[in-house]
Amino acid sequence: MQSPWLKNLVAWYRENQRDLPWRKNQDPYRVMVSEFMLVQTTVATVLPRYESFLKEFPTLKSLAKAPLWKVKKAWSGLGYYLRAANLWRACQEIERLGYFPKDSAELQKLPGFGPYLAGAVASIAFEVPTLPVDTNIRRVTLRILGKSDGTWYQMAEKGPLVPGTIGKPSEITQAFMELGALICKAKGANCSICPIKKFCKTKGAHSSEQKRIKNKKLELAIKLHRDLKNRILLVRRNNKELFLKDGWGLPTESLKRCPPKNGHKTFSHSIMKWRIHAHIEKRAAKMTGMAKVKWVKRSQLGRYLFSSLWWKALKTLSLILFIPLAGFSATIKVAAVGGVLSGSLPQIAQPHLEADVVIGRTQEPEGEIVRFETPKKPVALIKIPDAAVKNANATIKKLKGDGNIVIIDWREEKKMKKNELLKFGRGLIEAGADMVVGRRKNGPAAMELHKDRLIAYGLGDFAKGPICALLKIQLDGKTGAFVSGEIIPFAQNGNDKPVPDEKKQAIWLIKKLSFEEIPKNPLLVTSEGKLLNKKEAVYPVYRNTPIGLSASSADGKIALTLTGRLQHYNPAPQNPGDIYDPEIQSPKSAKFLPGGEKVYVNSLEGFTTVVYDAKTRRQTALIRHRFDEKSERLFSGQKPFDYEFLVKPPSGNVNHFAGKPVEMELTHNGRYLWVSYYRRSYDQYSHNPCAVAVIDTQKDEIVRVLPSGPIPKWLIASPDGKWMAFIHWGDNTVGFVDISAADPQNFKLSHLVAVENRVTLDSLKPEGGDVVPIDRDKECGFCLRGAVFTADSKYLLVGRMSGGGIAVIDVKEKKYVETVWGTKPTPRHLALSPDGQWLYASSNISGYVSKIKVKDLLDRARKKQKTLKPSAEIFAGHSVRTIEVSPDGRWVYAASNGDSKLIVLDADNLKKAAEIRVDSYPVGLAVSPDGGQVWVTSQGRDGQGGHSVCIYQIATP
Structure with missing residues (x-):
């Protein structure tokens, strides 16, 4: 096909082609996905879904292994779901073959591949000289050549239309497609700008073209x-x-x-x-x-x-209720804040709210049932004081029996204790109410979900309280179950007039109380005031964060640039800094040697610790955490404190197991790297003692394995080099190991210290029940996690993720001193400033980072004064995990798991200096000894994200 018009067409395409994501490379898998999607579907429809589909299934193998329902779900919005099924089956067949077929004839043997699809993939991905025949190409060539259908098909089969030497087959195929899509359209051909108009025989129309068939x-x-x-x-x-x-x-x-x-x-x-x-x-x-x-x-x-x-x-057939509710003494006050009153009763409404029904507080007498008719479901709003709850239960049941959605508007007459309050609210839900909203005397209170129904224990008083809130809720109109909601904060302006509160005080108070007062609360309160069911909350999932992405503080004092990545999801990266490494499997943590020359990465699901050259980022060693009869020399035979082995593997030897590496610590000036294991692989519920490996960093080999308590999620060495502390998540204890010897064979388990009380399996076992179903990862007492020794090695500070607070242990006296509260709930990670004067704590669920003076914390603990307000604190991001202080003490780095970001805080005042995107979902990080690099490990969650280590270059003037 050497016609001059074809030369013009290719030249035009090279200059005017659209920047479409599937044209960035000729990866056969990406080409195949795009061609399946584009069958009878416009480019505009495919564009947003193509990238999201490839994020879900970045490789042919990942698509082939996925369940079909997940593939179809990712295909949602494209229609023609048989294409998704055929694409999935084709990937499975290619995996079975072991190679990707290249020529059209062999491609047509794959599920879903016809002549066009086979020709398109062959020519675009593999430069096979063939011209696929779709509607655009057929229309363009019919118009240009002025041929009948019969003549045209002969030309297509025998060669005059087959690409020759004028351009690459991929260019010619896509040039035809582009011309048909942009200029030579079925309707309204724009002949005036056509690059080959002087060669066209029909000038935009041909009798052989099919007429559009009406649906x-x-x-x-x-x-x-x-x-x-x-x-x-x-x-x-x-x-x-x-x-x-x-x-x-x-x-x-x-x-x-x-x-x-x-x-x-x-x-x-x-x-x-x-x-x-x-x-x-x-x-x-x-x-x-x-x-x-x-x-x-x-x-x-x-x-x-x-x-x-x-x-x-x-x-x-569904009906959703939008229900704005507020707490106030006089309903009419809502008019002062821009609201309006609507309906036959004084209901609250927000202007321009699109809803099936709007419900608000009324001034009707207590016990009055206010009914609202909706297109499909009647709603009953009952006003009750707390003393009338027994009578209310009977009323609720009757209203539910009549098919109503029942909402309780409840007023507190006398101050109730926390347990009484929770029992009261949950009792109303269990009686059949679909939502309970309270008016407490002390202003906004906690919220929770109980049996998928919302309970708001207090929203404040619009007439009297300093802060209050409007609550906008979306309920399922069929079942009354909670769908989503929003807190809209207000505050008094000094003239008894509630106005919108830019400080969001009501949001912060409700968020705080909901976490602190209701453990394992299914309700998620975000910093923006959004209310979500945790099991349905969706966080952004990022992969392929672009190499070169940068961010800096507003004052230019710190800048971060993503310069490299180690990942196990894209086998054909385009950037040389993006390194594919199959050993990166749910990386949990990272650690630099003191000299900064090597970095160790714990690959949790790979049961390995991977060693990298910090400069070249190339793998230099691989340490596998699997033990059998050949590993007996590594186990000392020392009794694991006072724990017993209740479970044994098939071999009968308790030291035959695989260990998932969690965290790391260095001792002896970086000579030995300690790695804690999540649990022994055969011990499903963590009833056995776990273990900690000691690695010689000069050889990058395991030289000893010591037993530990249940689930040692953290370990920390004392600055004086005498002690290693195993922080046992599973039973409220800390195990101390004497490491004063130079030879690891002489390291000795010393003693256990319990924080308040030791959690035993017998104490967890229900009366008459068995110990087997008890999982120590979930039944973990205070769930001890992060820990640091004070600079003088006299005290150990331990974070309690369950129950809150920082526990203090006297190292010399070998005893627990006290727990000091004041940090936000769920403290997970602790870090000291380089001078040892300041403690930084990340709180996982609440998303806060706090700064506490170590001296004040110790004074409070010794005096049994159990609270201490942090010197500074900030909401850093959703689900903050690991934090680390820069070597110069200027910055605090935090991994935000929920937001998939690396956060940089000013260590002095904890103000946010900068943030940058990270592959989802980050959990660990390590700062190089010179402060010039930060490595962030993304473990992943629920099968999404993860398998990535992002490497950032840090620049500070």
Whole structure:
């Protein structure tokens, strides 16, 4: 195909091609994904979904191994779900073959590959001289050549249309596609700017072109069946269906065969060649005898339903309530803050709120039931004082029996104790209420979710309180269950007038109390005031954070640049600083040697510690944590404190196991690296003593393994070189090891110190129950985590992730002193300033970093004064994990797991100086001895993110 017009076409394409993500390289997998997506789908539709799909499945192998429902879920919004299934099957077949077929004939043997798709992948990915035939290419060539269909097909098959030497096959194929998409369109061809207009025989039209076929109209009955467990009935669709072949869907029938009953709703939907006019209604659950049906929980529908048709049908029959509620003495006060009153009763409403129903506090007498009619579900709002709760229970049950969503507006008459308050609120939910909102005398109070229902124990008083809040809630209109919400903060302006509060005091107070007063609270209160169910909260997932990404403080005192990455999710990186390393499997932590020449990375799921050259970032050694009969010399035989081995592996030898490496510590001037294990691989519930390995960093070999207590998640060495402390997550104890000897064979387990009380398996065992189901990772007492020795080695400070507070242990006296509270809940990681005067603590769930004077903390502990307010604290980010202080003491680095960011704080005042994106989800970090590098480990969570170590260069003037 050497025509002059083809030369012009290729030249035009090189200058004018769109910057599309699938054109950045010729990776066959990426090309294949794009071509599957673009079948009968516009580029505009594919663009946002292509990148997100590849983030979910970055490699062919990852897609082949994924369950089909996850692939279809990631495909959501593209339609034609048979394409997703065929793409998945094609990847599985390529994995089975062991290579990616290159020529068109072999590609057509793969599932879903026809002549066009095979030709496109062959020419674009492998430069095979073939021209795939799609609508755009057919239209362009028919117009240019002025040929009939028969002549055109002969030319396509025999060679005149096959790419020659004018350009690469990939360029010619995409040039045809680009011309057809941008200029030589089916409707409105823009011939005036066409690069080959002088060669065109038809000037934009040809009699052989197919006329546009109008969508056929289809009237359809869609039925929503629900059983007594509130599950939805789905039907397996077959290949004979007119649309949405294969996969799961709601039951459908022809409208003629199944005329609608009263109460049905209608909507329209376009799909493929069909314009569907749907009549949807609820039906009784009578289809259990059908073949290929499945009852599915509403929370699991995303695994089965992918087409927007089904979700549109479900939404049509759903009703969501938006309920703004506020706490105040006089309802009319809301007008002073820009609200309005609506309805026959003085309800609160926000201007321009789009909702099915708006409910607010009323001035009706106590016990009055205020009813609100909605399109599908009646709502009953009951006002009660706390003394009337018993009578309210009976009223709730009756209203629920009548099909109402029941909301309790409750007023506290006398101050209740915490346990009384929780019992009261939860009792109303268990009686059948769908939401409880209280008016406490002391202003905003904690919130929680109980049985997926919201309880707000107090919102403040708009007339009297200094701070108060408006609460906007979204409920499921069918079940009354909590969906989401928002706290809108207000404060008095000094003239008894509540105004919007920019300081967000009500949000911070409610967030604090919700975490501190209600352990394991399912409700997530964000710093912006959003209310979410933790099990449904979605955090951003980042991979392929671009090398070269940079950030700096506003004053220019510190700058960070991502200069490299070690990762195990992209086998064909484009940047030389992006290194693919299969040994990076859920990296947990990192550690520099004192000289900064080597970095150790604990690969948790790989059961390895990987060693890297800090300059070249190349792997220099691999230390595997697997032990068998050949490893006996590493185990001393010393009794593990006073623990017993309750579980044994199949070999019968308790020292035959694999260990997941968690944290690290250096001793003896960097000669020995200590690595703690999560648990012995055969010990499912951590009932046995665990272990800690000692590595000789000159040989990068394990030279000894010492037993420890249950789950030693942290270990720390005393500055005087005498002690190593094993922080036992599982039972409230700290194990002390004498490391004063130079030879690791002479290291000795010394003694245990319990923080308050030691948690034993017998104490956890329910009466008459067995010890086996008790998992020490979950039943962990105070869940001891981070720890530091004071600079003089006299005291050990330990963070209590459960229950809060910093525990103080007297090292010389070998005893627990006291716990000092004041930091935010769930303190996870502790770090000392270089001069030893300041303690920094990260609080995992609350997202705070606090700064405490060590001297003041010790004074409070010795005097049994149990509280100390931090000198400074800041909300650094969601789920802050590891923190580390720079060698010069100027900066505190924090890994925000929830936000997938590296945060930099000014160590003096804890103000946020800078932040930069990190591959999700970061847990650990290490700062180089010269302060010039920070390595951040991203472990991942729930199968997402992770398998990455991001390396940042630090510049400070």
